[in-house]
Amino acid sequence: MDHKPVVTRIPPSPTGRLHIGTVRTALFNYLFAEKHGGHMIFRSEDTDQARSKREYEEEIIAGLSWLGLRWQNETIYRQSERTAIYKTYLEKLIAAGTAYASKEPSKQNPEEMIEVIRLKNPNKAITFLDEIRGEITFDTTELGDFVIARSIEDALYHFTVVVDDHEMGITHVIRGEDHISNTPRQILIQEAIGATRPHYAHLPLILAPDRSKMSKRHGAVALIEYQKEGFLKEAIVNYLALLGWSPGTDQEFFSLEELAERFDLAQVQKGGAIFDKQKFTWFNRHYLAQLSDDELRAYLAAEEFFSALPQFSNERLEKLLPTIRERISTKKEFEEQAKAGEYHFAFAVPDYEVSLLKWKKDETVASAAPRLLHLKKLLTVADFSSPEAVKGAIWPYAEEVGKGEVLWPLRVALSGREQSPDPFTLAFILGQEETESRLQFAYDKIAA
RNA sequence: GGCCCUAUCGUCUAGCGGCUAGGACGCCAGGUUCUCAUCCUGGAAACCCGGGUUCGAUUCCCGGUAGGGUCACCA
Numbered sequence: 247m248d249h250k251p252v253v254t255r256i257p258p259s260p261t262g263r264l265h266i267g268t269v270r271t272a273l274f275n276y277l278f279a280e281k282h283g284g285h286m287i288f289r290s291e292d293t294d295q296a297r298s299k300r301e302y303e304e305e306i307i308a309g310l311s312w313l314g315l316r317w318q319n320e321t322i323y324r325q326s327e328r329t330a331i332y333k334t335y336l337e338k339l340i341a342a343g344t345a346y347a348s349k350e351p352s353k354q355n356p357e358e359m360i361e362v363i364r365l366k367n368p369n370k371a372i373t374f375l376d377e378i379r380g381e382i383t384f385d386t387t388e389l390g391d392f393v394i395a396r397s398i399e400d401a402l403y404h405f406t407v408v409v410d411d412h413e414m415g416i417t418h419v420i421r422g423e424d425h426i427s428n429t430p431r432q433i434l435i436q437e438a439i440g441a442t443r444p445h446y447a448h449l450p451l452i453l454a455p456d457r458s459k460m461s462k463r464h465g466a467v468a469l470i471e472y473q474k475e476g477f478l479k480e481a482i483v484n485y486l487a488l489l490g491w492s493p494g495t496d497q498e499f500f501s502l503e504e505l506a507e508r509f510d511l512a513q514v515q516k517g518g519a520i521f522d523k524q525k526f527t528w529f530n531r532h533y534l535a536q537l538s539d540d541e542l543r544a545y546l547a548a549e550e551f552f553s554a555l556p557q558f559s560n561e562r563l564e565k566l567l568p569t570i571r572e573r574i575s576t577k578k579e580f581e582e583q584a585k586a587g588e589y590h591f592a593f594a595v596p597d598y599e600v601s602l603l604k605w606k607k608d609e610t611v612a613s614a615a616p617r618l619l620h621l622k623k624l625l626t627v628a629d630f631s632s633p634e635a636v637k638g639a640i641w642p643y644a645e646e647v648g649k650g651e652v653l654w655p656l657r658v659a660l661s662g663r664e665q666s667p668d669p670f671t672l673a674f675i676l677g678q679e680e681t682e683s684r685l686q687f688a689y690d691k692i693a694a
Numbered sequence: 695g696g697c698c699c700u701a702u703c704g705u706c707u708a709g710c711g712g713c714u715a716g717g718a719c720g721c722c723a724g725g726u727u728c729u730c731a732u733c734c735u736g737g738a739a740a741c742c743c744g745g746g747u748u749c750g751a752u753u754c755c756c757g758g759u760a761g762g763g764u765c766a767c768c769a
Binding site for chain 2: 588
């Protein structure tokens with residue numbers, strides 16, 4: 247029984263963009279801490295001076311914050327600012343004889359002799375309990391007296407991790423499966439400095455479709471790339487939580503708060519999980535549907551896209567929004583569709599071949615002319631307050647003459663396209679005046 | 695290759711000795727207003743193999759196979 251408050255950590259190395267796997271690890275650490283009323287610590291592992299960059303650190307912080315993850319006091323611990331602490335521990339170990347300085351040729355340039363610090367390996371078997379996988383045993387003999395510092399001033403990863411986890415009172419180390427084999431040597435260091443062993447939980451890896459580790463060659467791996475495509479934070483959190491964790495029920499949609507309430511290490515999967523863009527996209531569509539019209543409009547930056555068109559008006563954009571919403575899963579899809587002209591009809595008189603007005607069952611396009619005229623007459627007195635109202639004015643006529651015969655030319659006259667939203671919606675978006683004008687335009691086109 | 699981890703539909707997963715092996719994404723078919731999209735309904739689709747243990751194994755144990763991770767003076 248331990249009643250210590252739960253403290254987890256997210257220790258990214260600022261040597262690259264915020265990886266989706268790092269995001270998932272951070273999420274699980276956050277959820278676990280929240281669930282148990284504890285907190286997460288953010289620690290920048292920037293001991294590799296050559297590769298660490300402050301801009302990467304900023305991107306990581308911005309990304310995790312954007313998703314709604316929080317850490318203790320908004321504090322950023324940096325290992326590069328803690329060398330004095332590591333030095334103290336190093337000196338203690340050397341004094342105790344559990345570590346020693348060793349003069350040897352540098353690995354970078356074998357010409358140079360340097361003095362690294364090695365841990366005196368007791369060469370024993372280490373068994374630890376993984377909260378997800380159970381007991382894991384390693385024989386540490388093959389590790390030898392491994393290097394824990396380049397010099398007394400320059401401690402290496404395994405050492406800094408162990409010292410920091412100890413100093414910061416980390417109770418649960420929740421990290422990727424790729425760290426399993428690092429655990430025994432870290433435990434050896436722990437025992438050397440007299441630190442208590444935290445609980446360990448190793449998460450399954452997120453895999454590319456070919457089951458290998460996710461990397462650039464498989465497409466996007468950085469959070470920012472998904473952000474740019476228009477993935478909403480709710481979708482990212484929700485999808486990532488379900489990649490490797492299961493609520494044990496059929497529920498699929500979870501807010502961050504709900505996840506924090508439900509999360510449980512016992513329901514974490516052991517095997518690696520393939521990142522499925524399609525299902526991820528499906529989640530995004532779901533959360534897009536939850537956006538208000540104003541939010542959707544801002545999200546799409548829709549005005550920017552359409553404001554240059556001759557008939558642009560906010561009123562029409564307003565009416566067009568539901569149509570856009572049901573046809574996209576991401577902002578990127580919207581941009582592609584908009585560029586392809588799918589929503590052009592709303593703000594510009596369409597140009598099209600006369601022959602497009604011909605319904606497939608008609609002999610000639612001329613058959614459509616009288617129907618267009620009749621439609622115009624019906625719509626002159628129609629209610630345009632909703633697509634359903636427009637439908638009410640036309641439907642009896644369409645049933646009488648034939649749905650395709652009436653609806654097809656109407657739709658083409660209003661959209662100028664082979665594929666488009668239904669004609670009632672088109673008419674509703676355009677309004678009475680413009681609808682009549684386009685019907686007349688189509689009629690004249692046939693006549694000419 | 696050594697060490698370690700893992701193994702249910704194509705994918706994410708439920709299952710914790712006895713189930714017609716459930717759900718979701720995707721796919722296919724049908725329906726809802728002509729087209730597209732949405733939506734609805736239905737369908738195809740899985741326990742890696744071999745030994746045990748047991749009255750009974752998808753489930754427990756062992757072995758094999760396959761996949762993954764890791765073997766730095768990176769993190």
